[in-house]
Amino acid sequence: MNIAAKSSFVLNRRHLLGIEGLSHAEITGLLDLSEEFVALNRQVEKKRTSLRGRTQINLFFESSTRTQSSFELAGKRLGADVMNMSVNSSAMKKGETLIDTAVTLNAMHPDILVMRHHASGAVELLSQKVDGSVINAGDGAHEHPTQALLDALTIRRNKGRIEGLIVAICGDILHSRVARSNIILLNTLGARVRVIAPSTLLPPGIERLGVEVFRDMREGLADADIVMMLRLQRERMNGSFVPSVQEYFAYFGLDSTKLAYAKPDALVMHPGPMNRGVEIDSAVADGAQSLIREQVEMGVAVRMAVLEALSRNLPNA
Amino acid sequence: MPSDRRPMLLANARVVDPSRDLDFPGDVLIADGVIREAKRGIGAAGVPQGAEIVDCKGRIVAPGLIDMRAFVGEPGAEHRETLATASLAAAAGGVTTIVCQPDTNPVIDDHAIVDFILRRARDTAIVHVAPMAALTKGLEGREMTEIGLLKSAGAVAFTDGARSVTNAQVMRRAMTYARDFDALIVHHTEDPDLAGEGVMNEGEFAARLGLHGIPKAAESIMLERDMRLVALTDGRYHAASVTCAESLDVLRRAKDAGLSVTASASINHLTLNEIDIGPYRTFFKVAPPLRAEEDRMAIVEALASGLIDVVMSDHNPQDVETKRLPFAEAAPGAIGLETMLTAGLRLVHAGQIDLIQLLRAMSTRPAEILGLPGGTLRPGAPADLVVIDPDLPWVLDPEELKSKCKNTPFDEARMTGRVVRTVVAGRTAYEYA
Numbered sequence: 130m131n132i133a134a135k136s137s138f139v140l141n142r143r144h145l146l147g148i149e150g151l152s153h154a155e156i157t158g159l160l161d162l163s164e165e166f167v168a169l170n171r172q173v174e175k176k177r178t179s180l181r182g183r184t185q186i187n188l189f190f191e192s193s194t195r196t197q198s199s200f201e202l203a204g205k206r207l208g209a210d211v212m213n214m215s216v217n218s219s220a221m222k223k224g225e226t227l228i229d230t231a232v233t234l235n236a237m238h239p240d241i242l243v244m245r246h247h248a249s250g251a252v253e254l255l256s257q258k259v260d261g262s263v264i265n266a267g268d269g270a271h272e273h274p275t276q277a278l279l280d281a282l283t284i285r286r287n288k289g290r291i292e293g294l295i296v297a298i299c300g301d302i303l304h305s306r307v308a309r310s311n312i313i314l315l316n317t318l319g320a321r322v323r324v325i326a327p328s329t330l331l332p333p334g335i336e337r338l339g340v341e342v343f344r345d346m347r348e349g350l351a352d353a354d355i356v357m358m359l360r361l362q363r364e365r366m367n368g369s370f371v372p373s374v375q376e377y378f379a380y381f382g383l384d385s386t387k388l389a390y391a392k393p394d395a396l397v398m399h400p401g402p403m404n405r406g407v408e409i410d411s412a413v414a415d416g417a418q419s420l421i422r423e424q425v426e427m428g429v430a431v432r433m434a435v436l437e438a439l440s441r442n443l444p445n446a
Numbered sequence: 447m448p449s450d451r452r453p454m455l456l457a458n459a460r461v462v463d464p465s466r467d468l469d470f471p472g473d474v475l476i477a478d479g480v481i482r483e484a485k486r487g488i489g490a491a492g493v494p495q496g497a498e499i500v501d502c503k504g505r506i507v508a509p510g511l512i513d514m515r516a517f518v519g520e521p522g523a524e525h526r527e528t529l530a531t532a533s534l535a536a537a538a539g540g541v542t543t544i545v546c547q548p549d550t551n552p553v554i555d556d557h558a559i560v561d562f563i564l565r566r567a568r569d570t571a572i573v574h575v576a577p578m579a580a581l582t583k584g585l586e587g588r589e590m591t592e593i594g595l596l597k598s599a600g601a602v603a604f605t606d607g608a609r610s611v612t613n614a615q616v617m618r619r620a621m622t623y624a625r626d627f628d629a630l631i632v633h634h635t636e637d638p639d640l641a642g643e644g645v646m647n648e649g650e651f652a653a654r655l656g657l658h659g660i661p662k663a664a665e666s667i668m669l670e671r672d673m674r675l676v677a678l679t680d681g682r683y684h685a686a687s688v689t690c691a692e693s694l695d696v697l698r699r700a701k702d703a704g705l706s707v708t709a710s711a712s713i714n715h716l717t718l719n720e721i722d723i724g725p726y727r728t729f730f731k732v733a734p735p736l737r738a739e740e741d742r743m744a745i746v747e748a749l750a751s752g753l754i755d756v757v758m759s760d761h762n763p764q765d766v767e768t769k770r771l772p773f774a775e776a777a778p779g780a781i782g783l784e785t786m787l788t789a790g791l792r793l794v795h796a797g798q799i800d801l802i803q804l805l806r807a808m809s810t811r812p813a814e815i816l817g818l819p820g821g822t823l824r825p826g827a828p829a830d831l832v833v834i835d836p837d838l839p840w841v842l843d844p845e846e847l848k849s850k851c852k853n854t855p856f857d858e859a860r861m862t863g864r865v866v867r868t869v870v871a872g873r874t875a876y877e878y879a
Contacts, residue, residue: 328622328679344626368582368589370619376592 136162140438144256144263147272148313156281156317159434163282166430166437170206177433180209180440183240187213188230188255189266190246195401195425196266196275200243203432207440209241227251231258240443241436244268249306262439270304276400277310279431281318283424284355287396292319297349297391298340299325300359300381300408303332303370307400308359312338325349327381329370330361346381350390358383358399358409366407374407384410388418396420451872453477453494456833459502463509464806465813465822474507476829479872484823502833505866508805509821510542510573510830512812514710515632515686516761516783517607518544518575519850520566521559522551527763527850529563532783533571534848537876539784540865541759542830543574543820545812548585549607555580555591557599564600572875573868574830576602576818581620581631587611590620594627602816605632605686608733608778610668612638614675621681630815632684635668635693636660636734645774647720647735655726657774660735666692673700676707684815685709688754689734691744698753708815709753711745712760713786716793718742718855728769728776729855732760735778749807750799755815757807759786763851781849785856791836791863801836833867835878840864 138158148156169175185204189197197213204211214234225233227246231254234242240261244252249269256263267273285291296315302308302324315322316339324335325343336342343349350356361377371377378384383397397409397419405411414421456474461484463469473488474481475497483492484507493499513536519526529546536544546563548554554563560577567575579601583589593604604624610633611617617633624631641664646652648659669685673696676683688697688709700707714732719739723730730736748754762779769776782789787808793799813821820830842859844852868876 328626329619368591371623372583372590372592372594376595380594 136165138162138438139441140435141442142439143442145274145435145439146253146256146263146265148274148277148310148317149272151317153317156278156314159278159431159438160282160285162434162438163278163427163430166433167427170426170430175206176208177206178208179437180204180207183209183440184238185209185211185241185243185436186234186239187211187266188234188242188244189214190216190251191267192216193245193266195428196245199425199428200266200432202429203436204241207433207436209436227254228258231255235259241439262443264435264439267306269306270309271306272310273306274310275428275432275435276307277314278435279424279427280311280357280398280400281314282427282431283398283420284396287420288354291315294320294354295323295352296320296355296357297323297325297353298357298359299346299349299383301330301361301365302326302335302359303330304362304365305359311357312340323349323353325381327371346387347390350387353391353395356383356388356391356395356397358397360400360402360404361408378407382406382408382410383413385412385416388413398424400424451479453497454869454872455488455493455497455499456502456507457499458504459507459833460504461507461823462802462805463823464802465509465810465824467802469802471504474823474831476869476872479829481823481825481827481829481831483825500867506801506834506836507823508832508834509809509823510832510868510870511540511787511808512543512545512816512818512820513541513759513761513783513786514545514756514812514816515712515758516544516546517549517763517779518546519763520550521562525850526765528570529567529575530570531848531850532761533573533575535781535783536573537868537870538848538865540787540832540834540868541573541783542832542868542870542875543576543818544783545576545578545602545816547607548578548580548605549609553580553585554578554601555583555585557592557595560596560599560601573870576600576816578603578605578632580604581606582611582616585609587613587616590616590623593624593629597627597629602818603630603632603684606634608634610634610636610638614671617672618675618679621675621679621683625679625681628682630682630684632686633672634686635665635672637664637668640664640667645731645735646723647737649720649738651720651723655723655773662690662692662737662741665690665734666696669693669696673705673707676700676705677703680706682706687712687715687734687760689715689737689745690741694744694748694753701753708755708811710756710758711749711754712758713782713789714760714780714855715742715745716749716757717789722855726773728771728773729780729853729857731773731776731778732762732780733778746793746798750803755807755811757786757790757804759783763849764853765851769853779853780855781847781851781853784847784849785842785854787834788861788864789856794836795862829869829872831869832865834863835866836863838862838864838866
């Protein structure tokens, strides 16, 4: 059985480079379209033909498991030819500049380029040099728009709304593209966004992005509906940004004691991959309030929706 | 033993309480380890039965001193000083709280060591001991310590002891992180590259002695950097040992700008200068080095005005193996727990500073800066106090000093005024026979 698309939502843009600049209507349109794909993905027959004939290249300069595989699966389920290029095999490793790589790939006429890069702004730079659509799969500490969309979809499905919810984003805000995209998206949809972190992991000026800033989990989690944990990278744990894993977990690791500060029906999210015992306790990550596995499921649906909505705007669509 | 905790009336005293700016003839009543009253004429009627009555004969009763910088060798250098011997020296000097430094072996950079110090102090010391913890792991200046866990274990401040954190990024992050825990950073400001091979103050006397000098800029540059980092991070900062006029200018500007900055000067820098080194006397080798007389006078003036908040002993016991060496090779440091107050009285007798201001810098201010309960004679405060005879003449005999090491720059000096009784938590910890 093939479910015909009910939503005719079109993203009237060539690229999806970030959440910044997306309107309330565009975000809601993408989330509504995603709902259809959630249903589709739960069937035996998961294929659509809307991207038939299209070429999608996943260009990952940073290793990724879930984002890359979910973009690959999303493209394939929509009928596109999907090619993965990772940094290990790419010409970039041999010294080619980003622009030269872009020009080379562009000559192969891809319709959609999904790109992740360790430098903020690299995806936008690439988008200026290619003819197809570019989707940002994470650039430096700037944006990761599909993550924010999948988080929003997960919240909306569990809470029925986003407007008015208190969402606490906890952990390494300084280095997190997930945090930035989520702050923008959640504010656009009317949530109250908080960030909780030690000051060393907060970019100075963050309060200007429309968030309430907390340095204490007890205060920051009070009355929160959603607790969104962020990954702390190993090289930042031992004295440079925080003194140790032990101290970080003691003050900022989400365990059941700290989760109890939030609302009784608060839900826990994590973009993955998790460091159990660093930013999150296993009992919480695997507990009844955790949405972490559901987030992964929503990831495929949201990426299908983004590919579909952008492709409807491509020439000759 | 309930008997030595019986109530005590310190009668006929000159009560000096810098925390309330009080200096009046009166009595002080203590019971159950706390100060009950400090007022004019408590009289026999107000005294509980069985109280010990001490006739102070007009001598000064003041809050016990809090020495904000004292090196104690425990753990790792027990041959130089233990918590027990340091506490005996402290009690004899009127110091009721020793703030010990983390440059021990192992370094106090782990909460288990803070716990060790507190337990050892409880079991062996006759005065209070409040440890500072390391600011960076192993005092290496690279990675910050577990400031949150260390503070909750009982560390009162964070410092790398006699070392400076040269990496500004490390200092910035440590200040930023410490602010979240309202933790105080205490920093020894001496640029090690600029100090170089130096062993005494740079200038004429170093030139005459043929010793490498340490420029004052080694201190003021590091302090200036720190003031800008404090402005950037909004942290709480204490300059561990200010020694020269240039640094005072930096400090004044920072305080005028409203930064959370305080500063200590050591008793050595307030009472001695580079000329005291004379013929290579290594007991006068301290870090930072003794400066010129103009600097000493500027520091005294800054103490009088309150620009310098705290006077500390910089107690640093060194034995003959480390001191009986050519000047350049000798270890820096002088003991001071026992002599800090009596040396400070020199400034009072010389009319350079008021008694109450000196006592404030040795008790009330350290308590306020470190968040400790003492430093006051307010009713309800811990019964940590000192009885001082300000005019008693005596000659300092190093053999009578309680410290394990005898490296005092006041060797055989004539002193005027001394501690005659020290009370810690309501018990007499020292009495001058």
